[in-house]
Amino acid sequence: MTGRTDYVHVPRAIEDPYCPTSVPMYQTATFGQSRADGFDEFDYSRSGNPTRRVLEDQLARIEHGTSAYAFSSGMAAISAVVRLCRAGDEVLVGDESYGGTIRLLREIAPRLGLTARAVDTTCPKRVAASITDRTRLLLLETPSNPTLRITDLAAMSSIARQRGIILAVDNTMLSPWLQNPLDHGADVVVHSATKHLNGHGDVTAGAVCTSRADLAGSIAFIQNAEGAALGPFDSWLLLRGLATLPLRLEAQQRSAGLIADWLADHAAVAEVFYPTLPTHPGLDIQRRQARGGGCVISVRTGSPETARHIVERTRLFRTTVSFGCISSSISLPRCMSHACVDAGSGGLGARPVPPDLVRLSVGIEDPNDLIADLDRALRPVVQAAATRVPSPARTGAGTDG
Numbered sequence: 524m525t526g527r528t529d530y531v532h533v534p535r536a537i538e539d540p541y542c543p544t545s546v547p548m549y550q551t552a553t554f555g556q557s558r559a560d561g562f563d564e565f566d567y568s569r570s571g572n573p574t575r576r577v578l579e580d581q582l583a584r585i586e587h588g589t590s591a592y593a594f595s596s597g598m599a600a601i602s603a604v605v606r607l608c609r610a611g612d613e614v615l616v617g618d619e620s621y622g623g624t625i626r627l628l629r630e631i632a633p634r635l636g637l638t639a640r641a642v643d644t645t646c647p648k649r650v651a652a653s654i655t656d657r658t659r660l661l662l663l664e665t666p667s668n669p670t671l672r673i674t675d676l677a678a679m680s681s682i683a684r685q686r687g688i689i690l691a692v693d694n695t696m697l698s699p700w701l702q703n704p705l706d707h708g709a710d711v712v713v714h715s716a717t718k719h720l721n722g723h724g725d726v727t728a729g730a731v732c733t734s735r736a737d738l739a740g741s742i743a744f745i746q747n748a749e750g751a752a753l754g755p756f757d758s759w760l761l762l763r764g765l766a767t768l769p770l771r772l773e774a775q776q777r778s779a780g781l782i783a784d785w786l787a788d789h790a791a792v793a794e795v796f797y798p799t800l801p802t803h804p805g806l807d808i809q810r811r812q813a814r815g816g817g818c819v820i821s822v823r824t825g826s827p828e829t830a831r832h833i834v835e836r837t838r839l840f841r842t843t844v845s846f847g848c849i850s851s852s853i854s855l856p857r858c859m860s861h862a863c864v865d866a867g868s869g870g871l872g873a874r875p876v877p878p879d880l881v882r883l884s885v886g887i888e889d890p891n892d893l894i895a896d897l898d899r900a901l902r903p904v905v906q907a908a909a910t911r912v913p914s915p916a917r918t919g920a921g922t923d924g
């Protein structure tokens with residue numbers, strides 16, 4: 524297990540005569556070669572860059588892998604993993620996955636000759652029954668985005684191993700500080716580093732981590748051949764963000780736990796999704812494979828209008844897509860991060876996002892200020908409910924899909 528110290532002290536991969544405290548940014552596209560008929564360690568930044576190399580070594584280390592590759596976005600990283608498949612192969616994807624992942628598999632995968640199907644990965648039997656001779660990759664999130672469903676990673680890994688398929692886990696939601704899927708048998712971990720890993724809302728980036736030499740070689744080849752590697756400046760910013768990941772996440776998770784408890788008792792909230800609430804169906808699995816519930820909470824409000832009003836009324840929780848930033852945010856997944864899921868999920872079979880769902884990402888602000896902000900936004904809902912009979916706050920809870 525990597526500790527806080529490992530996040531701060533980055534193994535120094537590059538020689539530098541001045542012993543800099545911060546990893547220097549090698550903002551250069553090319554490197555001079557000592558000979559014309561052979562390469563030194565670095566020649567061209569698409570293929571390799573010293574700043575990116577330090578970042579990639581650090582990503583591998585904190586994710587308990589042997590290799591990692593930094594990409595220009597989370598989608599570029601996921602796309603590289605999908606490229607491990609060949610025409611004719613089939614991809615199984617968690618039926619609740621990030622909207623962009625669903626879109627990639629629905630719209631782009633068929634152009635590569637791949638088929639994709641969504642499967643409920645919270646049910647190992649269903650996953651085992653869905654695998655065919657053509658299945659090559661199982662890609663899933665746990666907790667899933669946006670209703671935080673928990674998948675048993677050890678169960679998935681044992682199925683994947685038995686059937687000879689690649690298990691890739693999108694670990695964006697918890698980050699390596701709270702969960703290390705490679706330790707539970709995953710072959711590949713992907714990240715949208717835009718979220719927790721960077722944490723400051725100023726970089727779009729992605730990562731692929733693995734301990735399998737064969738897959739590492741393929742991902743390295745794809746990264747160089749397709750050219751979606753992360754640039755030096757973004758690599759440098761991401762390195763800076765990573766150093767404080769444990770501090771940020773511990774503070775965010777503590778506040779998220781308080782806020783989840785507070786919401787669970789609130790009259791304007793029909794249902795709260797947070798992986799470590801005692802009512803969460805995945806609680807035991809979550810305790811086994813993760814170190815907490817993270818900083819994302821989703822709630823059902825009973826009606827899409829109520830959901831929209833809450834999202835638009837908060838002030839500290841700003842209306843933005845994304846999560847994992849030091850500042851809190853709030854969103855309507857159905858209309859924002861997951862808008863493309865319902866724009867014709869095609870034959871994929873993705874799980875519809877409830878229209879009354881609000882997703883909160885808890886930042887590092889004072890939790891009392893955050894609760895006061897939510898209280899102000901929720902109070903009119905309770906007041907409106909009190910003037911009507913029966914209470915509309917709890918009647919529309921079953922509007923799924």
Ligand SMILES: *Cc1c(COP(=O)(O)O)cnc(C)c1O
Binds near residue numbers: 599621693716728729
């Ligand atoms: C945001 C996100 C992605 C996509 O990452 P980008 O950096 O936006 O390309 C993938 N998976 C999950 C779970 C995400 O939240």
